[in-house]
Amino acid sequence: MIRRLSPDSNPIDIQDLPKRPDEQMLLHAMGSEAANVHLGTKRQVHNILKDLQNRESNWLRDAAKRMVRAVEKEWKEFRKG
Secondary structure, three states: OOOOOOOOOOOOOHHHOOOOOOHHHHHHHHHHHHHHHHHOOHHHHHHHHHHHHOOOOOHHHHHHHHHHHHHHHHHHHHHHO
16 A cells, blocks of 8 residues: 655645544554555564664653653744744
């Protein structure tokens, strides 16, 4: 399967999202899509799976939270002008 990688190739329509947010489901779906890209490189599958086995169970959520803080900090600095 070949997928086009682009921010607008499969946009998420805000109106289609459930009224009650499910961040766990959204993060899982995003992680699955990222994994699809990386696991498409067969010679890297072993290395990727080995890396994942050595990570804590919430590593992706923790990384996402750190990224949110970093983006919010930069956004506030940007708004100050």
